[in-house]
Amino acid sequence: MEHLKAAEAASSNAGEDTLGGRIYHARDAVGLNMEEAARRLGVETETWKAWECDRDAPRANKLVTMAGLLGVSPSWLLAGTGTGPAPDHHDEGADLIRALEAASAEALASQQRVLDLVSRVRRADLA
Structure with a gap:
């Protein structure tokens, strides 16, 4: 894991003047870590x-x-021309919605686990 962090730091210094630098920049712009992107x-x-x-x-x-995954054009990845990453506009509302969606999914998963446990207890009582 440490070697990946070092690689990310090294590639972030590459800027946008190489294919690797543009891949890093686009991945970073969409908020993916290297493992998830791969x-x-x-x-x-x-x-x-x-x-x-x-x-x-x-x-x-x-x-x-990769270009589709990162929301850029293949020509931007190859040569820096065409559609690049969207500008970074921090949107607190979007962050809150994502957090609410994640919390909702966790709550539903917890509710399902509780229902499964109740069902198992009921089956055990009947046995």
């Missing part, structure tokens, strides 16, 4: 890390899919 793209974290550190480059099909 998982969503269906590659190993080490592969994603190599791309961000400019040690390797994604194939065309992965680059196009």
